[in-house]
Amino acid sequence: MMNPPLPHEAPIGxxxxxxxxxxxxxxxxxxxxxxxxxxxxxxxxxxxxxKPEHVVAERSLAVARFLAxxxxxxxxxxxxxxxxSAVTLLRERFPDMPIVGVEPGLKPxxxxxxxxxxxxxxxxxxxxxxxxxxxxxxxxxxxHAQFLLQPCRGLVDCIEAGDTDGTTxxxxxxxxxxxxEGADTLVLGCTHYPLVKSSIEHVIAEAGHEGVALVDTGxxxxxxxxxxxxxGSLLRTPDAVAPAHLEAFTSASATALSAAFNTLIGxxxxxxxADFGANAQAA
Ligand code: DGL
Numbered sequence: 001m002m003n004p005p006l007p008h009e010a011p012i013g014x015x016x017x018x019x020x021x022x023x024x025x026x027x028x029x030x031x032x033x034x035x036x037x038x039x040x041x042x043x044x045x046x047x048x049x050x051k052p053e054h055v056v057a058e059r060s061l062a063v064a065r066f067l068a069x070x071x072x073x074x075x076x077x078x079x080x081x082x083x084x085s086a087v088t089l090l091r092e093r094f095p096d097m098p099i100v101g102v103e104p105g106l107k108p109x110x111x112x113x114x115x116x117x118x119x120x121x122x123x124x125x126x127x128x129x130x131x132x133x134x135x136x137x138x139x140x141x142x143x144h145a146q147f148l149l150q151p152c153r154g155l156v157d158c159i160e161a162g163d164t165d166g167t168t169x170x171x172x173x174x175x176x177x178x179x180x181e182g183a184d185t186l187v188l189g190c191t192h193y194p195l196v197k198s199s200i201e202h203v204i205a206e207a208g209h210e211g212v213a214l215v216d217t218g219x220x221x222x223x224x225x226x227x228x229x230x231x232g233s234l235l236r237t238p239d240a241v242a243p244a245h246l247e248a249f250t251s252a253s254a255t256a257l258s259a260a261f262n263t264l265i266g267x268x269x270x271x272x273x274a275d276f277g278a279n280a281q282a283a
Pocket of ligand 1: 016017020021046047048049078079080081082123126156189190192
């Protein structure tokens with residue numbers, strides 16, 4: 001009889017509405033090179049940022065169930081919108097699963113700003129979420145930093161489509177007013193945005209601003225995952241027999257996700273199309 005796989009041999013599930021989570025995955029691969037990973041892009045339902053909170057919660061729950069059925073040992077919600085909308089629900093539904101979420105980095109931004117003004121770029125859904133607004137109020141009270149909230153409608157679509165000109169045009173529209181209002185620090189509050197960091201830097205330079213700090217929490221998220229796995233004695237050992245593997249699933253085109261892996265982070269994992277349970281209910 002075969003022994004069941006040891007818990008630390010199980011993969012880590014990483015999830016986003018699309019390719020944004022690759023900005024987190026690259027940090028996880030760098031910090032945890034021996035871990036098996038399963039990436040899920042719910043591209044068939046992207047973007048999440050213009051959807052009602054209950055829809056984002058239903059999708060997040062459907063993906064979590066899909067990954068739980070694949071025997072993951074930890075779940076990374078590599079999406080600010082899904083974290084703000086659903087991480088509390090996910091923790092209720094999967095009380096024994098280590099779950100790491102991603103929230104806009106307001107705290108590090110408040111520590112970094114010299115002008116006291118911080119621009120926050122994120123989806124409409126993230127910026128309207130109670131969890132986000134509570135975080136904003138808490139950090140404002142503690143630091144007196146002023147947060148200028150900028151919903152970036154359409155930006156995720158352009159990044160998903162690899163539309164560089166469209167991305168730059170939208171960044172001009174969203175970033176320039178923040179700089180003109182005196183923001184010297186910009187929070188990249190959506191995991192898609194670090195993937196176009198060079199375009200953001202280009203727009204800042206073009207607007208004649210210097211020394212603007214960009215806050216991206218990807219590295220901190222990977223560190224938090226390392227801590228949780230270590231606490232649960234779930235880290236996979238480097239001398240394990242099988243080499244670490246990565247596989248990916250998408251609710252849209254496998255060809256498109258393969259191309260994105262290649263273009264954005266230079267790797268070619270196997271990608272499959274899957275239905276994560278379109279009718280999953282949050283309630
Ligand atoms: N990457 C997601 C985030 O961090 C994008 C949300 C969307 O699909 O609109 O918010």
